[in-house]
Amino acid sequence: MLTTLTSIVGQARVTANAPLAPLTTFGVGGAADWLVEVRSVEELRAVVEAAAAAGQPLHVLGGGSNVLVSDAGVRGVVLRLKLAGVSQPSTDRVRAEAGLTMNGLVRWMIGRGLAGLETWAGTPGTVGGAIHGNAHYGGHDISELVSTVAVVTPVGEWREEPASAMGFGYDTSRLFETREVVVWADFFAAPGDPEALRAVARASLAHRKRTQxxxxxxxxxxxxxxxxxxxxxxxxxxxxxxxxxxxxxxxxxxxxxxxxxxxxxxxxxxxxxxxxxxxxxxxxxxxxxxxxxxxxxxxxxxxxxxxx
Ligand SMILES: Cc1cc2nc3c(=O)[nH]c(=O)nc-3n(C[C@H](O)[C@H](O)[C@H](O)COP(=O)(O)OP(=O)(O)OC[C@H]3O[C@@H](n4cnc5c(N)ncnc54)[C@H](O)[C@@H]3O)c2cc1C
Missing domain, CATH: 3.90.78.10 (UDP-N-acetylenolpyruvoylglucosamine reductase, C-terminal domain)
Known part of the structure; x- marks a missing residue:
């Protein structure tokens, strides 16, 4: 497995017996058999296909802010997506890659005068993790703001799905069952005044500091x-x-x-x-x-x- 993974992403981005505790907010738990960083969709698909062919379990780790890693570690391949781009495919949509932090996305949108995610300031973790668990804040689910999600299936297929097909519910999505990997998500966006958006973001951060x-x-x-x-x-x-x-x-x-x-x-x-x-x-x-x-x-x- 090590040789196959190395041939896909290069030696520097595969670690055998990799401690996972530093990659989680709990800071506990053991090592992954193999920790792999992917930087493109092609690498992601190749790693997914290689794990499937070798019969190795495949897990994704985002910001590690919603996981408890076993003291005995994790068998198989643990993937980290170093895909953190963000763009605006149309005036009312923002496309964020799954490895981008939610805070990074909020900052990017506010900086461009785009409203939609400002109340999510301070949510730890990545876009992929937020989609997986349908993150919630202040009585709202992140899925309310999502139009489309792109995933790679466990056999390496590419799919672009409307939010309505993602099985979003309270703290859940279809990803728990399908084990697809999120590559990017499109979020609704509308014009907004950056100063007003910043004030909303600051209020969310202050609320978290007071209550958590x-x-x-x-x-x-x-x-x-x-x-x-x-x-x-x-x-x-x-x-x-x-x-x-x-x-x-x-x-x-x-x-x-x-x-x-x-x-x-x-x-x-x-x-x-x-x-x-x-x-x-x-x-x-x-x-x-x-x-x-x-x-x-x-x-x-x-x-x-x-x-x-
Ligand atoms: C202080 C604190 C405050 C928090 N506040 C909130 C809050 O207000 N609301 C809230 O909902 N949550 C909150 N959380 C929990 C956590 O931040 C969210 O659940 C977050 O969305 C998890 O994202 P992550 O990238 O850290 O995911 P991880 O913890 O890395 O992973 C969580 C799950 O998502 C899966 N996953 C991650 N990336 C992908 C991907 N690309 N494709 C498929 N699956 C993927 C993982 O396999 C795992 O099953 C909080 C956590 C902390 C520490």
Whole structure:
């Protein structure tokens, strides 16, 4: 596998037994069998096809801000997309490649007087990660702003899909099932005054600073919020996983180097010495306590990479 990968992207962009912890915001977990950086669609398709031909699992890592990597690492190939271009194919569309950070995209749009994504300032991670999990902020999903998504399928085929075909839902998209790799997404854009857009972006950043424990490593919200129609929350309790964990008495609970944040009970923060097993144990404690006390089954928003 190493020889094949090297022949596609060159030696400098393949690492065997590559530590993944530094590439995630939790900062925990083991190594990938092979970590590969791709810089073009051709390289991406070739790596996807090579992994499929060798029967090796293929995973994508974006900004690593929504994943928990197993202490035992990740088998197979872990891809990082170094495709971070952005362009304006028409007056009302912005095309962002999947490896671009959401913050980079917000800045680019504001700088050109284009409105649409300014409230998303401060969302960690990449465009690809935001599309995969249908990132949300302030009661809105990123999919509301997406017109088209280009993907490479697990057998290396190219597809351009309207947002309506992406299976977007709360914290989800069809990518969980199809395991396609996002290459770019087109976002709706409209003219806007850069100063006014900057003010909105600053307000979003300030709100995050006030409400989230940003000084310590985390992966944002660990659990999805309960959903009407899917879950039943006892009367008098907010439909919020943070509130449920808090009222179950687990705010500030610790396992090893991991702690349920005293600031926001849907965040788990780490002290630099945590393991993935510590974080997973806290997740299980929270799920059990909320199930037993309120009859609500919490579901993870974060994604496990490897056998956590
Ligand atoms: C402090 C903090 C605050 C946060 N606030 C929010 C928030 O307000 N709203 C919100 O929704 N989330 C929030 N998050 C979570 C996280 O930022 C988002 O889920 C983000 O969209 C993840 O992007 P990423 O690039 O880091 O993805 P990663 O964590 O790298 O990956 C997440 C998943 O996406 C997949 N993926 C990544 N790139 C691609 C691609 N190109 N093609 C296919 N699959 C891909 C990965 O395989 C993985 O399954 C927060 C996280 C932190 C640390």
């Amino acid at each position: 424990p940003l000084q310590l490593p985390s992966a944002g919200c660990v659990f999805q919020n309960p959903l009407p129609g899917r879950d039943v929350v006892p009367a008098g309790i907010p439909w919020s996983s943070g509130a449920l964990v808090d009222r179950a008495g687990l705010k500030a609970a610790r396992v090893g180097g991991a702690q349920i944040s005293p600031v926001h009970a849907n965040f788990i923060v780490t002290n630099g010495a945590a393991t993935a097993a510590d974080i997973r144990a806290l997740i299980e404690q929270a799920k059990q306590a909320v199930r037993e006390q309120f009859g609500v089954q919490l579901r993870e928003e974060i994604v496990y990479l490897g056998d956590v």
